[in-house]
Amino acid sequence: MRVHRLFATALACSLLAAPVLAQELTGTLKKIKDSNTIALGHRESSIPFSYYDDKQQVIGYSQEMMLKVVDAVKAELKLPNLQVKLTPVTSQNRIPLVQNGTVDIECGSTTNNLERQKQVAFSNTIFVIGTRLLVKKDSGIKDFPDLAGKNVVTTAGTTSERLIRKLNEDKKLGMNIISAKDHGESFLTLETGRAVAFMMDDALLAGEMAKAKRPADWVVLGTPQSREAYGCMMRRDDPAFKKLADAALAKAMTSGEAEKIYKKWFMAPIPPKGLNLMFPMSEDVAAIFKNPNDKAFE
Amino acid sequence: MGYHWNWGVFASPVPSGETSYLGWMISGFETTLALSLSAWLIALVIGSGMGVLRTVPNRWLAGLAAAYVELFRNIPLLVQLFIWYFVLPELLPAGLGDAYKGTNPLLQQFVAAMVCLGLFTGARVCEQVRSGINSLPRGQKYAGLALGLTLPQTYRYALLPMAFRIIVPPLTSEFLNIFKNSAVASTIGLLELAAQGRQLVDYTAQPYESFIAVTLTFMALNAIVMSLMHLLEARTRVPGSMGT
Numbered sequence: 001m002r003v004h005r006l007f008a009t010a011l012a013c014s015l016l017a018a019p020v021l022a023q024e025l026t027g028t029l030k031k032i033k034d035s036n037t038i039a040l041g042h043r044e045s046s047i048p049f050s051y052y053d054d055k056q057q058v059i060g061y062s063q064e065m066m067l068k069v070v071d072a073v074k075a076e077l078k079l080p081n082l083q084v085k086l087t088p089v090t091s092q093n094r095i096p097l098v099q100n101g102t103v104d105i106e107c108g109s110t111t112n113n114l115e116r117q118k119q120v121a122f123s124n125t126i127f128v129i130g131t132r133l134l135v136k137k138d139s140g141i142k143d144f145p146d147l148a149g150k151n152v153v154t155t156a157g158t159t160s161e162r163l164i165r166k167l168n169e170d171k172k173l174g175m176n177i178i179s180a181k182d183h184g185e186s187f188l189t190l191e192t193g194r195a196v197a198f199m200m201d202d203a204l205l206a207g208e209m210a211k212a213k214r215p216a217d218w219v220v221l222g223t224p225q226s227r228e229a230y231g232c233m234m235r236r237d238d239p240a241f242k243k244l245a246d247a248a249l250a251k252a253m254t255s256g257e258a259e260k261i262y263k264k265w266f267m268a269p270i271p272p273k274g275l276n277l278m279f280p281m282s283e284d285v286a287a288i289f290k291n292p293n294d295k296a297f298e
Numbered sequence: 299m300g301y302h303w304n305w306g307v308f309a310s311p312v313p314s315g316e317t318s319y320l321g322w323m324i325s326g327f328e329t330t331l332a333l334s335l336s337a338w339l340i341a342l343v344i345g346s347g348m349g350v351l352r353t354v355p356n357r358w359l360a361g362l363a364a365a366y367v368e369l370f371r372n373i374p375l376l377v378q379l380f381i382w383y384f385v386l387p388e389l390l391p392a393g394l395g396d397a398y399k400g401t402n403p404l405l406q407q408f409v410a411a412m413v414c415l416g417l418f419t420g421a422r423v424c425e426q427v428r429s430g431i432n433s434l435p436r437g438q439k440y441a442g443l444a445l446g447l448t449l450p451q452t453y454r455y456a457l458l459p460m461a462f463r464i465i466v467p468p469l470t471s472e473f474l475n476i477f478k479n480s481a482v483a484s485t486i487g488l489l490e491l492a493a494q495g496r497q498l499v500d501y502t503a504q505p506y507e508s509f510i511a512v513t514l515t516f517m518a519l520n521a522i523v524m525s526l527m528h529l530l531e532a533r534t535r536v537p538g539s540m541g542t
Contacts, residue, residue, distance in 0.1 A: 092496070092500065118503075119503060151400075151403050156500070162313050162314075162501070169314040170314075176404060178404075178487050179487050179489075180487055181487070188384065192384070192399065193400075194387075194399045
């Protein structure tokens with residue numbers, strides 16, 4: 001009897017364990033397990049998504065969402081002491097760094113679009129933005145057509161850069177378009193009066209506004225020229241890791257945790273200046289929280 | 299590694315449709331050429347003037363030229379460029395600064411880069427002109443003065459014609475450097491050759507084709523400059539000097 005029970009227990013254990021054993025770890029999960037390290041890619045000045053606070057710690061909305069994925073990896077691989085390696089990335093090097101394995105996952109302010117899907121995989125959408133304008137309140141500019149013949153700044157390598165150039169060409173607006181190196185330099189160009197408007201993702205514009213000397217002087221306006229879905233980037237053709245990341249993000253969104261994180265970063269004072277972005281949740285964001293998915297808008 | 303080579307990318311139209319990617323590269327090449335040549339002109343004029351001042355007996359004038367060299371040679375080029383482009387317009391009187399910043403930004407970028415590169419390279423040319431003059435036997439200067447030439451005349455007719463012929467080889471290096479240094483202008487948004495190359499990568503995800511094209515263009519440009527300067531060197535070489 002005793003032997004039987006032992007045998008039965010052993011059988012049950014082996015049956016339960018079987019799927020885990022049979023499903024040999026591959027790709028990113030294997031790399032993480034073998035090295036006991038997960039490599040995260042983050043941004044340095046994408047406020048409030050992923051940026052440094054005054055103690056050089058990486059903080060932000062996307063960063064917290066990425067940590068949800070890290071927690072899920074820890075649980076799945078049973079690695080409570082998983083080491084986390086942080087690597088800063090830029091608009092221009094983020095895709096190569098994911099592809100060559102320097103970072104395993106990047107959550108920042110990266111738009112999921114069809115063109116990029118040829119190079120990398122995207123997780124469930126974590127945020128939705130519209131591309132709009134940041135202008136001085138007394139500039140008299142209300143929308144894109146008012147920019148005719150004016151100086152406009154945007155950040156090099158972004159979707160906004162393409163959209164504004166195309167708009168300029170199609171509508172013959174005769175704008176002078178300045179492509180600055182990063183969002184900080186774009187805003188400097190705007191703040192020093194070199195450009196009358198800064199075109200970028202609306203949430204990032206709100207973040208730049210928070211850095212201004214006098215935030216109350218500025219306003220985000222204009223008809224959105226595009227809607228874009230932000231996702232976390234991973235290597236392509238790694239379904240096991242993507243499934244894990246998607247599940248972790250979906251759980252955060254449907255359980256209400258994501259909403260709390262949203263409120264923390266968009267509706268409450270945030271570092272470095274303790275300014276409140278007062279950026280209420282859009283219908284698009286509410287919709288992805290309700291039905292998490294990884295669809296690109298374009 | 300599964301890289302998808304596509305040299306046809308240069309022929310395909312850019313998203314806004316007004317030209318092809320090759321058109322972007324050509325416009326970048328033209329900007330690099332215009333920027334480097336205009337900056338070189340500034341560098342030659344300022345560098346020669348300051349180089350002469352470095353060697354004159356008047357301590358104040360020599361000190362002024364020395365200060366110029368120390369200032370422009372000791373600050374990184376990139377920092378100088380940011381100062382010219384971002385800081386200086388803020389130091390102008392408000393009305394003037396705003397008027398300047400309201401002008402075509404592409405022109406502002408070009409002017410800032412041109413002045414910056416010109417003065418930076420000018421400091422290096424200055425040192426070469428000075429060493430060219432100092433390499434001449436002292437007797438030449440005294441001979442000129444003894445003949446009754448004034449000091450400026452001695453420089454004009456005796457010292458400088460020799461000095462410039464001696465420093466052609468190092469000037470060739472500076473001329474080549476100015477083309478390569480012009481790529482820093484991409485950091486303030488000027489769409490010269492390197493910036494167009496990077497932009498092409500952003501738009502097409504074909505980094506190798508783009509950077510190979512940029513590299514070859516710079517190499518070809520410098521090969522042409524080098525052979526022209528070699529011709530000049532051969533024609534102006536001082537007989538009996540430098541192993542000939």
